[in-house]
Amino acid sequence: MTLPSDPATFATSATDIDLPSVLLVDDEPRSLDAMRRTLEEDFRVLSAGSAAEARRLLASEPVDVILCDQRMPGQSGVDFLKVARQQWPEAVRIVISGYTDSEDIIAGINDAGIFQYLLKPWVPDHLLATVRQAVEARALRHGLDRLELDLRAGNPALRARRAERQREVRESFDFQRIERAPGSPLDGICDLAARVAHYDLPVLVLGESGTGKELLARAIHVASPRAAGPFVVENCAALADTLLESELFGHKRGAFTGAFEDHVGLFQRAHGGTVFLDEIGETSPAFQVKLLRVLQEGEVRPVGAARAVPVDVRVVAATHRQLADEVRAGRFRQDLYYRIAGVTLQVPPLRERPGDIAPIAIRLLHAVGTELGRSGLSFGPDALACLLAYPWPGNIRELRNEIARAIALSDADTIDATAFSPAVLHGQAGPSQASRADGLPAVGTLQERLDAIEARLLREALLRQRWNRTRVADELGLSRVGLRAKMLRFGLGDKPARAGDEPADPHEAQPSEGPAP
Ligand SMILES: Nc1ncnc2c1ncn2[C@@H]1O[C@H](COP(=O)(O)OP(=O)(O)OP(=O)(O)O)[C@@H](O)[C@H]1O
16 A cells, blocks of 8 residues: 555545545654554545645534544644634544553643544554444434534423433433532542543552442543443452453364363453452452553454454553552553553542441441332431441442341331441451551541541541531541631531430531442
């Protein structure tokens, strides 16, 4: 195949002007040519070798989709797409780049209104699917604009259709299932996750065991353009190297003793969807090399197979370790780290977000109760206070188990503190996963650690003084207003009223249990 000497404007190869049009912008002639060959059967492809050339083309004819390389001399892809957004807002914008550019791109996502972010090396099927989705998004937006005009003209049937469409979109957005208190540290994490969900970036989720990393990964999948595809989970710590390789990449019959038939690996099964690799920090150096190759090449070679199979998956990985430290210590490959850590989300342990304990416990009580055939349960007066005073080294998984145990041990519909295990009842936890021997958090910024200590002292004083705020304020040398502000800050304001406590301040909101999930 001969390439044009000047990549600037080798024009469309398709003659059918009814096809949707795609403008490719890249200063690399080979890359332009490869993309053009992939797309030209389905689209009318225009090519430009620079941002200036692309602007000239856009000024002369309408374009449905712009697909732009991030690294170009003169103007970066994202900067060019910002300009394109202003001048040709109807064209859907896609940026394509190497993984090292991801920070720049995230910073520019909002301003440039980027629809999708494709990582190099791209896979032809994925490139085609992404451009098709972009064309569909363009058609949908066009339809919505038409609908908007009709709505302004006051058509009630169309108004109902639009409301229905919006409801569908809202319901598919699953971050709401991640229970938390208003103002929880998880809000920021879920916001960031919701933003990156839309782009094909690899995501690394860090956090202690049981903090909800898999739940977050599922929410990212559900909110991503891959939501209709599969979400498959593999716990990398649970299998020996060879089994893990065969489980993820598949094997051919006879590849090893016991391989009686062909086995399709999880990467192939997840084609078009998301693979969640839990405990990636536990993998061996040998396995890391194999995984890196798969991610770099976008194809898997089943054990014993002669040929590799292209796969189009998004990888979300998780670990309880601080993976950057593992890289520094030489236990985790740096190149693989950069491949999987397009965006890193750190989920804090439950003891560092005490405000979340009550809403999560209430949701779990309803959910586990329903699973066990015991709906309509509620916590008794002491139960929530008891849960708040315990540091939950096993995080939400431990909280869930504790609640399941308490439900099983109680005949009544009101779960009392006495149904909890002795450790929880007396607030004595085993060692937490990232705490020091003195019980202080071993990770987080200085402010986060100070907050965790302050929340713990406050919680202990409240429990000691049986939630009598006057006595707690006296003990801690605070005004009642100051105490209340701190209780709200740490989510400790929703202790249920107890017989024998001082009467609640009538101006303060009374506790309420949230709706059943
Ligand atoms: N915010 C939350 N609200 C309700 N349930 C939650 C929340 N976070 C976690 N859970 C529940 O807690 C349990 C543990 O969560 P999950 O498996 O996502 O944690 P994890 O961090 O991936 O754990 P591990 O690293 O051990 O695999 C699950 O049953 C999950 O549904």
